[in-house]
Amino acid sequence: MVDNRQNLGETGEAIASAFLEKNGYTILAQNYRCRFGEIDIIARESDYLVFVEVKTRTGVSHGHPLDAVTFKKQKQISKVAQYYLTEKNLFDTAARFDVVSVILSKNSPVNVEVVTNAFDLC
C-alpha cells in the first residue's frame, strides 16, 4: 500500500513536471528537501520563482486534490520556500506558490490542472 502510494506520487510528479515544462516552466529542482520539509518542484516561470506542490489522486471521490493542500501544509511549504530563498540568496526574486493536481483514473485520460498563485505565504 505504502509502495503503491509512493509510486502514485512519483508518477504524478513526473507527469506534473513534464506538463509544466511544456507550459514554459523551467524545472530547477525536484523533491527539494531541508529540515523544514519538502517541496515537490521548484521552477522558474517568466519572472517568477515557483514553488509547486503536486497532488495526485486516482479519482475525485476523496475530494478534489487541491483541497488536500491544507493550511498546515501551506505553512510548511512556506517555511521550506523561505529556507530555499535564504539558502540561495534570492531575496529580491518574486516568488509564488502553484499547485498542480493530477488525476489518474481508469478508462479516462490523465487530467492535469495547474492553479497558479494557489496560496499566499503563511
Added chain:
Amino acid sequence: MAKSKSPTEVPSGGEDNFQIERLLYARGFLKIAGCDEVGRGPLAGPVIAACVILPLDCDHSIFLDSKKLTHPKRVALNRTLQEIGAIIGIGQVSEKIIDDINILQASLLAMKLAVDSLSARGDDPDYLLVDGKFSIPLATPQETLIKGESRSASVAAASIAAKVERDRLMVELHKKYPVYNFTQNKGYPTREHRHAILIHGSSPVHRFSFKGVKEHG
C-alpha cells in the same frame, strides 16, 4: 534669498539643503514636509515612513542623510527634531501587507500614512518633498526628489525620524524573536541573520517577495 546664509552653515555638499524649501516658501507654501521611508531592503519587520515639517528658523545643515550618520548621531538628531518643534508624522506598513501589495506600494502607503497622521492632528502639510521617483497617492501638491536626503533637509529629517523609529521597533521585535538578533541586523539579510533562518526557519515577521493572492482573483 537662498544665498543669505553664511558659508559656515552650508552643508558638506557645498549646497544649501534648505533651498528647495525656501523657494517653496517664496511661492506661498507654508507647511512643507519632507517624506522618506526606511525598511525596503530587510527580510523582516515593517516599512516605516516619516513626514517632517522643519521650522523655517533652525540650522538645517545638520540634517544629513540618515545613511551617512551613525546610530548615536541619528538618535541625537531625532531628539533635536523634537526640541526644535519639528512636526513629525510616522507611518507603518506591516510585513503582512508588504507581502500582499509589494514593497514599492507598501513604502508609498507608509508615506501616505505618515502624512495622514499629520492631517489627523490638524497639521496637514501643503506641499510634500518625496524621496525617490514615485509620488505619494495624495492630492497634496508634491515633488519627487531623487537622492532627496542629500538635497533637502526636510527629507533628511524624515529619513532620520523613520530610521530611529524603525530601529526602535526592531529592538522590540528582537524581544519577541531573539534568535534572529534583530537588534543588530535590524532585519537586513546579514550572514548571521540568514544563518538563523536556515537553522530556525522564518518567523511571522519575515517577508519575502511573494506574489499576493489578491492579484490572482
